[in-house]
Amino acid sequence: MNAPIPAGAMRAPAEGRRTARHEGFLGHRRFFWAWVALLATAAAVLLYALDDPWPRPNGGTALGYALGTAGALLILWLSLLGLRKRRYTDGQWSLKAWVSAHVWLGLALGVIATLHTGFQFGWNVHTLAYGLMLLVILSGLLGVWLYARLPRRLSANRAETSERAMAATLAENDRALKEAARLLDDRSAALVEAAIRGPAVGPTLEQRLSGRVRRCATAAARARLDATDPALETVAALLGARAALLAQMRRHVQLKSTLQLWLLVHVPATVGLLAALLAHVVSVFFYW
Numbered sequence: 001m002n003a004p005i006p007a008g009a010m011r012a013p014a015e016g017r018r019t020a021r022h023e024g025f026l027g028h029r030r031f032f033w034a035w036v037a038l039l040a041t042a043a044a045v046l047l048y049a050l051d052d053p054w055p056r057p058n059g060g061t062a063l064g065y066a067l068g069t070a071g072a073l074l075i076l077w078l079s080l081l082g083l084r085k086r087r088y089t090d091g092q093w094s095l096k097a098w099v100s101a102h103v104w105l106g107l108a109l110g111v112i113a114t115l116h117t118g119f120q121f122g123w124n125v126h127t128l129a130y131g132l133m134l135l136v137i138l139s140g141l142l143g144v145w146l147y148a149r150l151p152r153r154l155s156a157n158r159a160e161t162s163e164r165a166m167a168a169t170l171a172e173n174d175r176a177l178k179e180a181a182r183l184l185d186d187r188s189a190a191l192v193e194a195a196i197r198g199p200a201v202g203p204t205l206e207q208r209l210s211g212r213v214r215r216c217a218t219a220a221a222r223a224r225l226d227a228t229d230p231a232l233e234t235v236a237a238l239l240g241a242r243a244a245l246l247a248q249m250r251r252h253v254q255l256k257s258t259l260q261l262w263l264l265v266h267v268p269a270t271v272g273l274l275a276a277l278l279a280h281v282v283s284v285f286f287y288w
């Protein structure tokens with residue numbers, strides 16, 4: 001006999017819309033910051049092309065200093081996003097506007113700083129600062145791609161709520177499964193019990209990042225139980241709902257872990273860049 005299923009136990013996981021967390025942050029206010037960045041880049045390239053003498057020596061000309069100052073100020077401002085992210089304001093200077101400006105001006109910085117170097121590179125602190133800047137910019141591009149893949153429900157302030165909601169649905173499903181398993185034969189009941197006890201998300205970093213769980217007990221139970229047996233109808237349905245929920249939880253953790261890993265590159269590289277920038281400026285002005 002099939003046990004009645006409590007409401008909510010088989011609730012299908014809400015299909016997360018694959019909308020970006022910063023939906024449209026690249027095109028915020030009709031690509032306002034993209035245009036600002038493009039104009040700044042074009043102005044820098046034009047001034048560089050018209051500058052005298054040719055070939056450019058390095059950042060030591062008047063234009064070199066101007067581009068260097070603009071680049072350093074941009075780096076300082078871009079680094080402030082870490083602080084800005086932790087405060088809430090709306091409107092013109094919303095986080096969305098900041099991230100939009102951050103991304104586009106960050107890309108313009110790549111061109112401005114390259115022109116500032118005069119294409120002179122060597123094994124020194126100046127090139128180290130330049131290299132770290134490129135690392136931050138390139139990792140930033142990766143970040144844009146990652147954020148564009150984040151479902152809306154994984155947004156910073158809702159991630160915990162959605163995690164709690166998923167855990168609550170799973171607990172409800174498991175209660176119903178336990179109840180239904182009491183009517184099963186020993187072998188089937190053991191499979192269901194193992195499924196309930198199995199880890200919802202992978203315990204290792206590799207499994208969290210891949211979104212998979214090795215030897216998933218829920219998948220094993222689904223494969224081994226005879227779904228055509230009418231006595232197992234309820235259990236099979238509950239296990240199906242459990243598998244769908246686990247897939248959603250694993251994807252959630254996968255995106256969250258990937259993002260944390262990304263921050264572990266972008267932020268420390270920023271700190272390194274700020275240190276190298278300071279060394280670069282100090283050495284230019286005091287030891288040149």
Ligand code: HEM
Binds near residue numbers: 075103
């Ligand atoms: C030298 C240039 C850059 C510096 C110093 C910099 C620095 C930072 C810092 C400090 C954060 C905040 C991280 C946190 O605490 O959570 C951040 C976030 C971010 N950066 Fe950059 N960044 C630079 C360039 C770029 C570029 C060029 C891009 C994209 C093409 C980019 C994309 C992002 C994204 C998507 C975030 C996450 C924003 C969010 O969480 O809302 N960054 N960056």
